[in-house]
Every structure is written in C-alpha cells, then in structure tokens.
Amino acid sequence: MNLLQIVWDVSPVIFNLGSLSIRWYGVLFALAFFISYLLLKKVFQKENVSIYFLDKMTIYMFVGLLAGLRLGHCLFYEFSYYINHPVEMLLPIKETAEGWKFIGYQGLASHGGAIGLLVATFFFCRNTKLPYLWVIDRLVIIVGFAGAAVRIGNLMNSEIYGVATSLPWGFIFVRDGQTLPMHPTQIYEALSYIALSAFLYLFFMKKKTPPRQGFIFGVFLIVLFVARFLIEFLKNSQESWEDAMTLNMGQWLSVPFIIAGIIILFLSFKYQLGRKLDLSKLVQKEEKKKK
Structure with missing residues (x-):
C-alpha cells in the first residue's frame, strides 16, 4: 500500500439478513451507547447515586439523541428535501420508484444531537427532580464516545470527508468517486472527541470532590465545538449552497455552543450554579418506588 494513497473501499454494510442490511454506522452507534452506559454507571456509583436513575435517564437520552441527530440533519442541511418528505425525517425509510425501502438512519447531525440531549435532560430532570x-455535568463526560462512533460510521460510509491533501495519511474514497487523497476528517473528529471524553472521565473519577457545577459542561462545550469549528476548515461542503458561505453550516452552528461554554465556565467560577444534589431525598424517592 502506498502511504501517499490510502485507498478506502470499505463496504458500509457488514452483512445482510434477507432484505435487511446491517450497517457499520448503526452497529458502531449502538456499541458506543453501550460503552457510554457502562462508564456513566461508574460515575453514578462513585457518587452513590442509584442506578435506577441511570436506567431511566438512558431511555430519555436515547430518544433525545436520536431525534436530535436526525432532525438536525434534516432541518440544517437538507430542509428543502425533507419538508416535502416528512415521513423520512423520523423513519429509517426512503420512498423509491419501487415503493418504500429500509435504508437506516444515514443522515445525522451532531449539533442536532447536542440540542436533543439538552432537551431530553430537561424532561428527565423535571420527571425525577434531579438538578x-x-x-448535564455527568452526561457530557461520555458524549464524546458517541460522537466518535458517528464519525467512524461516516468513515465507513465514505462520507463527510475533507478536501484534497498531499499528507501521507490522505484517503482516496473510491466509493464516492474520488481519485485524489482527501483529509480523513472523520478520523480527526473521532480522535478529538475520544480524547476529550477520556480526559473528562479520568479527571472526574480521580477527583476526590466533585468540581463546581457547570465546570465540566463549560469545558466540554468549548473544547468539543472549537475542535469541530477548526476541523471544518479541512472539510468539503456537505451541501452545494454552503460554497457561497464564509463559514460553513457546521461552523456557524458551533459558534453559539462555544459562546455558551465560555459563559457557563465563567459563571461556574464566579457563582454557585444550580442546586446541589441531595442524596437523602434520592434515597427516599427510591424507597417509595419500591413500595
């Protein structure tokens, strides 16, 4: 293999079960969600919080994340198409000349996923009365792993890659008709997301006392979306209408998150944000559930 030309010709389908295609994208997403659950379980156990709340939160987060990822892509990147095909927004199907066809969720947007998680957390907290x-401070610790899985899924689909490069690790995405090595920006993003989540996890688990509320959330927003903003400079436009923009859609969507992160981080040092967790009340709630 010529290191100047890494030919990427991986099938996005692992295997078929009749007419059902099992894709890398979905398998990687499910695996990341499972690993994230196990890590978050350790976070909850460190603070003696019942796994009952984690199990309940998992349902909220799964629905919120998937809905946000999907709707974010449909509304931010392909609004003109999906406004005329609303069923395809939420269902993993596509209308073809032969009828409806199962294709899986092939269009997901991380900014939409972030919004979906924030909304889902609001409803979860309203239901459980947790702060x-x-x-959020604990949830974002593991979000990077899910984000990395999405980007590796993009790599397996030969999509959302960068511009042409002469660097020795450039990928030729032959399945997408490319003949020149391109920046594998999916890998750049995946590595940055994994590094961020690994750092936050180790930082939290080794710290004897919890950091100030909002600190982890603020750091997460700043680091993740600054990384995303910078990597976008190496990316090809996902849609043709982005070519006329000074910054692409991914960068514009990252700016509000970066600003929010800076504000939250500043306020976390200056003020006591939010209310603290009362473990005694949690125990009482759990005992009532068992009766």
Whole structure:
C-alpha cells in the first residue's frame, strides 16, 4: 500500500439478513451507547447515586439523541428535501420508484444531537427532580464516545470527508468517486472527541470532590465545538449552497455552543450554579418506588 494513497473501499454494510442490511454506522452507534452506559454507571456509583436513575435517564437520552441527530440533519442541511418528505425525517425509510425501502438512519447531525440531549435532560430532570446542571455535568463526560462512533460510521460510509491533501495519511474514497487523497476528517473528529471524553472521565473519577457545577459542561462545550469549528476548515461542503458561505453550516452552528461554554465556565467560577444534589431525598424517592 502506498502511504501517499490510502485507498478506502470499505463496504458500509457488514452483512445482510434477507432484505435487511446491517450497517457499520448503526452497529458502531449502538456499541458506543453501550460503552457510554457502562462508564456513566461508574460515575453514578462513585457518587452513590442509584442506578435506577441511570436506567431511566438512558431511555430519555436515547430518544433525545436520536431525534436530535436526525432532525438536525434534516432541518440544517437538507430542509428543502425533507419538508416535502416528512415521513423520512423520523423513519429509517426512503420512498423509491419501487415503493418504500429500509435504508437506516444515514443522515445525522451532531449539533442536532447536542440540542436533543439538552432537551431530553430537561424532561428527565423535571420527571425525577434531579438538578439539571448536576445531570448535564455527568452526561457530557461520555458524549464524546458517541460522537466518535458517528464519525467512524461516516468513515465507513465514505462520507463527510475533507478536501484534497498531499499528507501521507490522505484517503482516496473510491466509493464516492474520488481519485485524489482527501483529509480523513472523520478520523480527526473521532480522535478529538475520544480524547476529550477520556480526559473528562479520568479527571472526574480521580477527583476526590466533585468540581463546581457547570465546570465540566463549560469545558466540554468549548473544547468539543472549537475542535469541530477548526476541523471544518479541512472539510468539503456537505451541501452545494454552503460554497457561497464564509463559514460553513457546521461552523456557524458551533459558534453559539462555544459562546455558551465560555459563559457557563465563567459563571461556574464566579457563582454557585444550580442546586446541589441531595442524596437523602434520592434515597427516599427510591424507597417509595419500591413500595
């Protein structure tokens, strides 16, 4: 293999079960969700919080994340198409000349996923009465792993890659008709997301006392979306209408998250944000559930 020309010709389908195609994208996403659950379980156990709340939160987060990822892509990147095909927004199907065809969720947007998680956390906290910032601070610790899985899924689909490069690790995405090595920006993003989540996890688990509320959330927003903003400079436009923009859609969508992260981080040092977790009340709630 010529290192100047890494030919990427991987099939996005692992195997077929009749007419059903099992794709890398979905398998990687499910695996990342499972690993994230196990890591978050250790976070909850460290603070003696019942796994009952984690199990309940998992349902909220799965629905919120998937809905946000999907709707974000449909509304931010392909609005003109999906406004005329609303069924395809939420269902993994596509209308063809032969009828409806199962294709899986092939269009997901990380900014939409972030919004979906924030909204899902609001409803979860309203239902359980857990402090919102307390939950968010712990949830974002493992979000990077799910984000990395999505990007590796993009790599397996030969999509959302970068511009041409002469660097020795450039990928030729032959399945997408490319003949020149391109920046594998999916790998750049995946590595940055994994590094961020690994750092936050180790930082939290080794710290004897919990950091100030909002600190982890603020750091997460700043680092993740600054990384995303910078990597976008190496990417090809996902849609043709982005070519006329000074910054692409991914960069514009990252700016509000970066600003929010800076504000939250500043306020976390200056003020006591949110209400603290009362473990005694949690125990009482759990005992009532068992009766």
